[in-house]
Amino acid sequence: MGVANKLPGRPSRRHLLTGGLAGGFLLAFHLPVRAANEPVPMAYANEGPFAPNAFIRIDTTGKTTLVMPQVEMGQGIYTAVAMILAEELDADYAQVTLQHAPPNDKLYANPIFGLQATGGSTSVRAFWLPLRKAGAGGRALLVQAAAQQWQVEPASCTTSNGQVIHAASDRKLAYGALAEAAGKLTPPGDVPLKDPKNFTLIGKPLKRFDTPDKTNGKVVYGIDAMLPGMKFATLAQCPVFGGKVGKVDDSAARKVPGVQKVVVLDDLVAVIGDHMWAAKKGLDALVITWNEGPNAKISSQDIWDDLRVASAKDGVVAKSTGDIAKGLATGDRVGASYELPFLAHATMEPLNCTVQFKPDGCEIWTGTQIMARVQSEAAKAAGLPVEKVTVNNHLIGGGFGRRLEPDMVVAAVRVAKQVDGPVKVVWTREEDIQHDVYRPVYRDTISASLSGGKIVGWKYRVAGSSILARWLPPAFQNGIDIDAVDAAVDMPYDIPNFRVEYVRAEPPAVPTGFWRGVGPNNNVFAIECFMDELARKVGKDPIAFRRDMLGKAPRLQAALDLVAEKSNWGQALPARVGRGVSAQPAFGSFIATVVEAEVDEQGEVRLRRVTSAVDTGIAVNPDTIAAQLQGGLIFGLTAALYGEITIDKGRVQQSNFNNYRMLRIDEVPQIDVHVIKSGEAPGGIGETGATAGPPALRNAIYAATGVALRRLPIDRDLLAGRKKS
Amino acid sequence: MATLKINGEQKTFEAPDDMPLLWVLRDVLGMTGTKFGCGIAQCGACTVHIDGKPVRSCLLPVGAVRDRAVTTIEGVGASSAGAKVQKAWLDLEVIQCGYCQSGQIMSAAALLAATPNPDDSDIDAAMAGNICRCGTYVRIRAAIKRAASEQS
Numbered sequence: 048m049g050v051a052n053k054l055p056g057r058p059s060r061r062h063l064l065t066g067g068l069a070g071g072f073l074l075a076f077h078l079p080v081r082a083a084n085e086p087v088p089m090a091y092a093n094e095g096p097f098a099p100n101a102f103i104r105i106d107t108t109g110k111t112t113l114v115m116p117q118v119e120m121g122q123g124i125y126t127a128v129a130m131i132l133a134e135e136l137d138a139d140y141a142q143v144t145l146q147h148a149p150p151n152d153k154l155y156a157n158p159i160f161g162l163q164a165t166g167g168s169t170s171v172r173a174f175w176l177p178l179r180k181a182g183a184g185g186r187a188l189l190v191q192a193a194a195q196q197w198q199v200e201p202a203s204c205t206t207s208n209g210q211v212i213h214a215a216s217d218r219k220l221a222y223g224a225l226a227e228a229a230g231k232l233t234p235p236g237d238v239p240l241k242d243p244k245n246f247t248l249i250g251k252p253l254k255r256f257d258t259p260d261k262t263n264g265k266v267v268y269g270i271d272a273m274l275p276g277m278k279f280a281t282l283a284q285c286p287v288f289g290g291k292v293g294k295v296d297d298s299a300a301r302k303v304p305g306v307q308k309v310v311v312l313d314d315l316v317a318v319i320g321d322h323m324w325a326a327k328k329g330l331d332a333l334v335i336t337w338n339e340g341p342n343a344k345i346s347s348q349d350i351w352d353d354l355r356v357a358s359a360k361d362g363v364v365a366k367s368t369g370d371i372a373k374g375l376a377t378g379d380r381v382g383a384s385y386e387l388p389f390l391a392h393a394t395m396e397p398l399n400c401t402v403q404f405k406p407d408g409c410e411i412w413t414g415t416q417i418m419a420r421v422q423s424e425a426a427k428a429a430g431l432p433v434e435k436v437t438v439n440n441h442l443i444g445g446g447f448g449r450r451l452e453p454d455m456v457v458a459a460v461r462v463a464k465q466v467d468g469p470v471k472v473v474w475t476r477e478e479d480i481q482h483d484v485y486r487p488v489y490r491d492t493i494s495a496s497l498s499g500g501k502i503v504g505w506k507y508r509v510a511g512s513s514i515l516a517r518w519l520p521p522a523f524q525n526g527i528d529i530d531a532v533d534a535a536v537d538m539p540y541d542i543p544n545f546r547v548e549y550v551r552a553e554p555p556a557v558p559t560g561f562w563r564g565v566g567p568n569n570n571v572f573a574i575e576c577f578m579d580e581l582a583r584k585v586g587k588d589p590i591a592f593r594r595d596m597l598g599k600a601p602r603l604q605a606a607l608d609l610v611a612e613k614s615n616w617g618q619a620l621p622a623r624v625g626r627g628v629s630a631q632p633a634f635g636s637f638i639a640t641v642v643e644a645e646v647d648e649q650g651e652v653r654l655r656r657v658t659s660a661v662d663t664g665i666a667v668n669p670d671t672i673a674a675q676l677q678g679g680l681i682f683g684l685t686a687a688l689y690g691e692i693t694i695d696k697g698r699v700q701q702s703n704f705n706n707y708r709m710l711r712i713d714e715v716p717q718i719d720v721h722v723i724k725s726g727e728a729p730g731g732i733g734e735t736g737a738t739a740g741p742p743a744l745r746n747a748i749y750a751a752t753g754v755a756l757r758r759l760p761i762d763r764d765l766l767a768g769r770k771k772s
Numbered sequence: 773m774a775t776l777k778i779n780g781e782q783k784t785f786e787a788p789d790d791m792p793l794l795w796v797l798r799d800v801l802g803m804t805g806t807k808f809g810c811g812i813a814q815c816g817a818c819t820v821h822i823d824g825k826p827v828r829s830c831l832l833p834v835g836a837v838r839d840r841a842v843t844t845i846e847g848v849g850a851s852s853a854g855a856k857v858q859k860a861w862l863d864l865e866v867i868q869c870g871y872c873q874s875g876q877i878m879s880a881a882a883l884l885a886a887t888p889n890p891d892d893s894d895i896d897a898a899m900a901g902n903i904c905r906c907g908t909y910v911r912i913r914a915a916i917k918r919a920a921s922e923q924s
Contacts, residue, residue, distance in 0.1 A: 121869030121906045254865065261870030262858040262877060264805020264845035271804035279799055304788055322799035323808070324791040395809055395817060395871040395905045444807075444871025445905050476810045670865055674911065678868055681907025704814035704903060712909040713896035736907075 097226035099185040099234050101154040102132055102178065109209055109223030111136075111143045116155040116163070117170040118147070118416055119257050120443035120450070121678075122733040123671035124170045126255045128178060130667055131171075134248045135182025135241060139209025139222070145256050147440045150418040160519065163419040166451050166561055167530075168634040168731025171667055175729050179240050187238045192229035193220045243665060243726060252670030257442060269441040272401040272412035274469040278307055280462055281326040281473055282317040284482050287339040287697035288556040292316060296334040303329045310465045317462045323473055342556040342697040350488060350554045350694065351386070358384070358490040358510030362548030363526040366536040374504025374544020375496050381584055382494045385573040386758045389554075389692035390486035390562055391479075391699075391707060396444025398455040398474040402463035408435035409460065412471075414443035416450040424453040428460040447682070448561035451518070452484050480707055481699040484560030485692055487512035489531075491573035500585045501596060505542045507535050509570065510550040512559040526551065534567035534633045534738075538574060539600035540593070556697060563682055564737035567633035575629040575742035576757070579749055589628050589746065590616060602662045603632055606639040606723060609660035613721055614641035623647065624655065627746025629739050635730030636663040640680070642743035643716075646751045650767030652688060652744075657718040659739060664727035672732050673720040679736020680718055685710040687741035691760050776837060778803070779847025789835025794818045796834045797844060805845040805874050809903070816902030819875035820844050826882040828901075845874035853884040853919075860919035868906035876902045880916050889920050 095106030104112040113132050119125040125145050133140050148155040148163070155163045159173040186206055193211035194201040197218060205212045209222045222229075243249070260266040285291060295316055297309040305325025310317040318329035401412040402425075409429045415421045418440055426433040443450060459472040474482075489511035496504040515530050516523035522530075527549050535547045553559075562568070582592035590611050597604040607630055611617070616626060624645045631638050643656040659676055666672050689708035693700045701707040745756050754766055764770045775784050776796070785800045797803045797820070806829060809817030813828035820829045821843035848854030857880045860866075867873050876899070883890055883898035890898070895916055904912070 121867075123868070252865075254862070255867075258862060258865065258867045258870065261867045261873050262845075262861050263849060264803070264874055266870055267804070268871060270808070271798075273802050273804065322787075322791070322795050324788075324795040324799070327811075393905060395807075395815070395869065395903070397808065443869060445869045447905070473808070476812075674865065674868065674908070677910050678907030681909065682905070685907075703812055704810050705812065709815075709903045709905065710907070710909075711900045711903060712912060713900040715907075715909040718910050 095226055096230040097185075097189070097222075098230065099188050100181045102181045103136060103185045105222050105226045107223050107226050109139060109142050109221050111138045111209070111222070112146050113143055114146050114148050116148050116174065117157065117165040118414070118418070118440060118443055118446070120165070120414070120416065120446035122675055123255055123668060124165070125257055126253065127171055127667045127671065128174065129256060130248045130253060131175065131178040132182045134246055135179045136185050137206035137208065140248060142209060148418065150422040150438045152419040155418070163417065164451060165416045165446070166448060167565060168734045171729045172635055172731050180237060183238045183240050184234055187235050188229045188232050189222055189225050191232055192225045196220070196228065249665065249667050250669065253668060255671070266442060268396050268444045269401070269412055269414035270396055270399040270444065270473060272439075272441070272471060274401065274403060277401070277469040277471055278319050278321065278466060279323045279326050279473065280310075280317045280319045280466075280470050281323060281330055281475055282315050282458065282462065282478065283330055283333070283335065284315045284478065285337045285339065286481065287337065287343045288558070289342050290314075290337045290339040290697070293336040293338045299332040299334070300329040303332055308466065309333065310462050312461055315458060317472065319466055319470060327475065339697060345556050345697045346695050347693045350557070354488055354490050354510055354552050354554070357550050357552035358492055358508060360550060362508050362510070362550035364546060365527045365532045365549050366547045367545070369544035371504060371506055371544050371546040375494055375506060377503050378496045378498030379584070380494065380496050381581060382492070383577055383580060383757060384490060384492045385576055387489045387569050387572065388690065388759060389488055389557060389694075390686055390690045391483040391692050391701070392445075392447045392449035392562060393480060393704075393707060393709070394445030394447060394449050397476055397479045398449070399472060400456045400459035401469060401471040402459050403469035404429070404463055408437065410437040410439070411456060411460070412439045412441065413456055414441040414450060415453070415456070416443070416446045417453065421453045421456045425456050425460050428457045429464065447563040448565070449483065451561050454484070476704070477702040480702055484558045486562030486568070487514070487559040488554060489569040491569065493573060493577050495577070495581060497581060497585055500587060502540065502542045502581065504544040506546045506548075507574070508548040508550060509535060510552045511569065512553050513551045514559055514561055516551070518561070530566040531569070532566065533570065534631065535570040535574065537632065539603050539630065539632045540596040541599050542596070557694060563679070564734045567631065567734070567738045568683070571629065571631045571633060571738045572742045572745070572759070575631070576745055579627065579746045580755055588617070593628070593630055597630075600632060600637070602637040602725070602727075603630055603639065606630070606637050606660040606662050609721055609723065610639040610641050610658055613660065613719060614643070614656070614658040616641060623751050625747045625750030625752070627743045627748065627750055629742040629746065631735070631739055633738055634732070634735055636661055636732055636735050637730075638676070638735050638739050640739040640743045642740065642747045644744055644747040644751060646748055646766050648767065650763030650765070650769070652748060652761060652763070652766070654684065654714065654716045654744070656716050657740070658721070659719070659736070660721045660723060661735070662723040662725050663730040663732055664725050665729050666722050666725075667729055669722050672722055675732045676720045676736045677718045679734060680740040681710055681715060681736070683737035683740030684744055686737070687744050687759050687761060689760055774834065776834070776842055777839065778842045779844060779850070787834055790833050793820065793829040793832045793834045793837060793842070797829065803844055803846055807871055807874055809872065809875070814903070815872070816875040816879060817872050819878040819902065821848070821878060821882055824882065824885060826879050845878060848878060848881050851881065851885065854881040856919040856922045857881045857884060857915070860915040860922070864911050864915045864918060866908050866911040866915050868908055872902060872904045876904065876912055880912070880919070883916065884919055890916060
């Protein structure tokens with residue numbers, strides 16, 4: 048695993064991330080990382096003579112190639128990264144082209160993770176300063192080159208739109224003309240960054256780089272890789288987690304026209320064909336006997352029973368302030384537990400990976416959120432040194448955390464080892480859903496005490512899987528998963544006696560992984576649902592109740608005020624219609640959301656309107672921020688309304704979009720996003736909507752019906768009175 | 773050997789009659805703009821036009837197409853409705869990951885060709901078969917209205 052502090056050749060330990068950014072991930076998590084603007088080995092600098100760092104190349108025609116350290120999976124990061132770099136470089140934005148970064152944990156590590164990973168809504172937060180410094184450093188060299196040529200002081204030169212300008216003598220030189228000379232200069236140390244008031248790109252709703260080719264079929268995702276002589280494969284893994292292949296009768300499969308080969312490994316069977324149709328028909332024709340193993344006895348009920356037992360025990364204390372015993376002994380005591388289900392990612396682009404073994408190594412085509420780890424895991428599976436594995440990354444047809452795992456690449460490499468020539472392995476949707484790495488089940492138990500209309504004690508216990516302990520072991524310390532308690536330990540409300548505990552409870556058999564919204568998804572839901580129950584207990588309006596405890600979180604308070612105004616909070620509604628609110632400081636952004644929903648007599652829920660107000664600090668591209676929040680809200684609301692993976696006899700019971708439902712356009716209402724102007728450092732945005740939507744919807748249902756749902760997805764039987772909680 | 777007229781061009785290839793058009797396009801002809809999403813006509817990512825009507829190509833046997841005209845995302849811009857939809861998609865920056873958008877654009881182009889000024893219920897009926905996991909629905913709706921308002 049490409050864990051940062053085990054990598055050789057790292058220079059001095061740097062603690063890039065210090066206070067001032069909300070989000071437990073950022074505050075708690077310091078891994079060493081190489082300076083992002085260190086000079087690049089020339090091997091990478093093949094796009095022009097001017098390559099002052101890992102991110103910028105300019106050729107003699109002025110063509111400016113920006114190398115993208117984070118992957119584009121729809122969140123708009125390529126455009127944001129380009130805008131930040133071009134801003135400080137004063138590049139000619141019209142001449143900018145983008146390039147995927149190669150796998151390289153040293154040059155392209157995400158400073159928050161210490162490895163080359165895109166996730167956790169970290170990209171802009173993590174790279175904001177490194178990219179600005181890289182751009183400014185490049186600009187300084189171009190200025191120096193021009194000043195030398197003109198024999199003037201660098202300070203007397205300015206830059207604009209890809210040119211160095213000496214106004215006093217009315218001279219100009221384009222960056223392309225300076226590329227050779229600037230490429231010979233030594234990169235400077237830190238140079239001054241622009242005053243944000245002088246930004247010309249950042250803050251504008253500029254068009255995205257990646258979208259034109261997504262309208263005409265030209266875009267190439269991993270699944271679209273085509274190579275001469277390529278074969279196509281699809282596979283079956285044991286339906287029971289951890290099961291193995293027993294016996295395979297492939298006599299019928301081999302007769303399917305176009306089937307070339309059946310590959311049997313210890314845990315999966317793949318059929319190789321001339322096209323996916325042959326592979327799929329061949330796979331359907333196989334008679335496979337699985338050795339299902341001990342997990343074949345496991346069901347969802349067992350998993351929930353185990354989790355409820357685990358969550359009743361004391362956990363490791365993740366945060367404690369005041370005197371929790373005294374706090375809970377004061378005033379009226381209230382308690383509740385909230386439960387969240389397993390969820391699949393269901394990216395629109397099914398899992399896939401193309402592999403070609405060659406005499407001197409192995410080449411891979413895929414779309415991944417974790418480039419360097421894919422390379423190292425593929426090398427292990429291939430039995431090759433890392434440098435013999437080439438990884439070609441692609442634009443990604445949906446990540447949501449699924450492509451933070453290398454399992455699909457490892458499986459494809461193992462299959463491809465048995466195949467002559469290139470092979471593209473494509474998962475069917477059924478395999479994709481039934482062999483996901485699932486958002487864990489969580490159970491959150493809260494005890495609070497109320498006095499004088501305010502919360503005086505708050506004890507919050509998260510019980511659930513630790514993804515970090517597996518995915519990034521150095522980050523799992525003292526029994527605390529800082530992701531699992533994120534947004535719980537740094538809750539915005541001002542409560543004098545406060546304690547957060549974590550109980551690590553791994554579900555048997557079911558693999559767990561990051562899912563859009565990660566830890567805050569769970570914690571914001573439980574906290575915000577409980578806040579509404581407490582508000583009702585003290586007879587206060589839910590927004591007023593929150594507002595009174597947000598004295599130390601003025602940015603969130605302002606978002607709450609704005610969303611109240613924009614959503615017509617407080618205005619009368621018809622019967623069985625309610626408005627619900629959620630407020631969150633997660634991922635370094637401050638967001639308040641109101642969902643308006645209607646619940647009919649049958650317990651069906653209809654979304655009527657969604658309104659969010661967001662303070663995400665400096666909005667690099669406000670149009671992208673609105674789009675991410677809209678889309679994230681739909682992602683979260685989809686899960687709240689429909690999302691649940693259940694297990695029976697060790698198998699996932701859902702298989703495709705017919706029984707793992709998605710919100711569709713006819714169910715989605717108007718969604719208005721109001722971006723608050725701010726001069727603070729940028730926050731994260733990609734996952735915020737997924738976290739904001741579910742509690743606001745649940746609270747709208749609570750307002751409409753009085754039913755306090757404490758599990759997701761929403762239970763229509765409870766809402767219709769067909770069953771009692 | 774079989775023949776299809778795709779985006780106005782005759783294409784000759786070898787494939788069994790029961791092979792869904794999707795895999796002929798993608799794996800035999802190398803036209804990868806049309807996407808595989810679910811294989812059971814639930815998500816709409818594979819939408820193409822057959823004689824101008826939107827069809828899920830993942831379940832359509834190629835042998836059933838016969839001499840009818842196939843239009844894919846690679847060719848839809850040649851029609852007035854298709855070009856207007858593509859432009860509106862960029863003007864309103866609809867797209868995120870983009871994987872479903874070939875299918876969304878094909879469904880929207882077929883809608884506009886048949887119903888030049890669709891209302892919300894027309895949009896719901898025509899577009900509800902296309903899933904977008906990134907949640908671009910709000911902008912899809914707005915972009916269809918924008919495209920409808922553009923004079924050809």
